[in-house]
Amino acid sequence: MAGGDNKKAEKKPKANVSGGGKKKEVKKETGLGLSFKKDENFGEWYSEVVVSGEMIEYYDISGCYIIRPWAMSIWEIMQTFFDAEIKKMKIKNCYFPLFVSPGVLEKEKDHIEGFAPEVAWVTKSGQSDLEVPIAIRPTSETVMYPYYSKWIRGHRDLPLKLNQWCNVVRWEFSNPTPFIRSREFLWQEGHTAFATKSEADTEVLDILELYRRIYEEFMAIPVIKGKKSELEKFAGGLYTTTVEAFVPNTGRGIQGATSHCLGQNFSNMFDITFENEKGEKAKAWQNSWAYTTRTIGVMVMVHGDDKGLVLPPKVASVQVIVIPVPYKDADTQGIFDACNATVETLSEAGIRAEADFRDNYSPGWKYSHWEMKGVPLRIEIGPKDLANNQVRAVRRDSGAKIDLPRASLVEQVKEILDKIQESLFEVAKQRRDACIQTVKTWDEFVEALGQRKMILAPWCDEVEVEKDVKARTKGEMGAAKSLCSPMEQPEIPEGTICFASGKPAKKWTYWGRSY
Template sequence: MSKELSEEGTRDVSAETCVKQKEIKKETRLGMSVKKDDDFGKWYSEVCIRGQLLSYYDVQGCYILKPSAIKVWNLIKAFFDAKIEKMGVEEHTFPLFVTPCALEKEKKHIEGFAPELAWVTKAGESELAVPLAIRPTSETIMYPHFSKEIRSYRDLPLKANQWVNVVRWEVSDPVPFIRSREFLWQEGHTAFATQAEADKEVLHILDLYSDVYEKLFAVPVIKGKKSENEKFSGGNYTTSVEAFIPSTGRGIQAATSHSLGQRFANMFDITFEDKEGHRSNVWQNSWGLSTRSIGVMVMTHGDDKGLVFPPLVAPVQVVVIPVPFIGADTKMIYEACEAVKATLHEAGFRAKEDNRDNYACGWKYSDSEQKGVPLRIEIGPRDLASNQVRMVRRDTGAKVDIPRGDLVERVRDVLGEIQRSLFDAAKTKLDNCIQVVETWDEFMEALSQKKLILAPWCDEVEVEELVKKRTKEETGGAAAKTLCAPLDQPELKDDTLCFASGKKATTWSYWGRSY
């Protein structure tokens, strides 16, 4: 007899079963083929595929999102919709196509997207009289409608949001979730009578995006303002939440909230009559979060075994696995597993029983780990006899036996601990990556160590362009750029100089390479 995955060595299986398990693993290639620190790019793609988040499609840069990814996206939607509905935001769905006439109205805006536009030029065998662009974003689709809907101050504020797909024909190498040609997102567009109302909303939405990452995904982010170079084209200013991936030393723009000022209102004639009878342009904002967020979560928490889901966004929070050893009452074990799953469902948990009889227990354990299920419950003959279950945490591998009567309370407590533990671990890693510098030499040294760099800056466009150029030339790799100036600014002394130009510094800004 040999032992299988048992702390006390009481879960016995035959040698023949172990041989079969090895054959199954070889046949299915269960388990990651590469470690996260050895080849991050290959590891990441493999985690997404083996974790059953997506499949590749025969159009490069487009992916089939599988049920697990859609479940995560729907959990985000439910969380975010509940927040913005309290703000009076109403859901719309606007058309997919944009006319060249609408694009022409905002020429500067669309110049930023021109290389990414996908065009429809034929319908069947007939050439279209006027080609249509597929939306890369919806300003030019929604704002003519705004112009018709808004007449007086009584029509304000107007707050619209939609959950849709967009197409940006990326020329760079695609990365699942992070950089794809078609992706899902929500985009909010709002109009106000005053700048003060609009500015207040920009920061409120930014706080909600921070909550999505930190409370749902257990991913720490930095709230900040983008540089003039990096802001939304045509906007007044852009705020963002920025994540950082320690394994690659790259920042990633996680979500954005833009102040558009009155420029779009002027272009699309979005005016209102105020209480005094005067006509004015509205003040506008736009804000968006995409399925890129799922990729950020995978990169942050995933390990050498596969996905690691924070419980609040886990498609399956608990998997119940029967452990039917030879000679045990298999029927009673399966019935106990079904009962435990039903109890957890009744208590509101997303639970699943893995009762497949063509896979060994060890295979199922590895499968659930690869899919990132936060908590595994095992029930074998000893558990049945003791009226208990064994719980195994995905994040730490810690095992504990608990009485069936305490099941719901203990599961709730452990899932909460996992959620907090994942955030704390990610926050510690982020904090350890932040390097404060004040000189160019310190900056380059920190960049070589894959740090998230906080540096004093003169906030000049030409200097940022110079930093990009110099870092690319001096390292022979990707250029560094500003990620954001944190809203929570450290003290900036009067005599502090810009690390890159030697001029008087006016702000602290985060710098680094980025996705």
């Protein structure tokens, strides 16, 4: 992936300067158009499209990015959905400090070992060294759980269900990539405590279903619900469930969001005990779960094209852009009035619509600009449209054009936006499914890996075997690892053996390279 060298990534995207023809001259002057093609240089294309689409701006600290309004609005739309859903589950929002004392952070050995290389430390205040360095949270289990121990006394104090919307810092040294791998990112993190394991198990899957909905219903990205291997699970947890996405252009899986059952590991460590109904002392069962601004990067990777971003209507802050197309002797004011009226009509119906009245840009330039930003639907109004009491609608995903009578505009625009949302999901699913390959032997596995597939293989579910797969596939592209074992398991015929060890297979598991 591009992004490891910030100087390189911070260069302004080049204008499309291939000569000849008036249209290309306009592009040259305005700097519109991408220099890189998605299929030819994916890393550079991605770096360019998130900047040109006005989603991020590079910052002067490597691995940190400014999230601009165009991307922040997407995060807010998902936040509104998720926050309302967890409130239905009686989960309450709170906020814990950014800083962690070393004693608390290092209390849970397995957990901190999983994060140790990424923990950033504050060592100075002004010119003075701090007596004890303070860590900046990479996640908040160790920040929150000493207080869960204080607040939970009896069975009536349970369940305790808290969530916070905040930032975390993980001082990544592998290639920083906007949204996908950054040193600071936004997320929500839920931390819940229950009297019984069955309550915790139920919530893990309820939250996982919300994550599936974020990806599939909002982002139009197909995901696989599954369970992580022992090697890949959350450090210090009992088990980890995940929604896994796949980026066909790079042949890499990507962890979409995770929901962990922590078991009683942290309640043992932080003494989160309660008196049950029988008057006996018991340990709480705990969960933690999170999704991050990474979701936005996955959406760009899956849907974007050589013209720029392609935003699913459900998350686009502007679903419809209205552009006036006046000619020399046209009734310019009439066209502007029609554009204003169109925005008003659509806005009143709950459609997020805006008009672009800037007079220092040509309509053609505006088309390219809003295509770059991925607006799902463009409406053009020119003299002919004014005369016929209609508008011209152009879909961002397919480029299809249709004339719509203004009398039934709202119904038809809603219908088109729904179709765009459905179509983006279906196209992404077809592309993803075409990259999935079922294998039974090591040779088939290696061949499929070379073809950048997401591989479904029978596995014996042994840690040493997964370590061996990683070691045997290590190369320039990175090693293969287990992505998840799908919740919906295909049948394993009797006598099926593990693709990597030849031992009896216990489950089907997805494998591949990943971000």
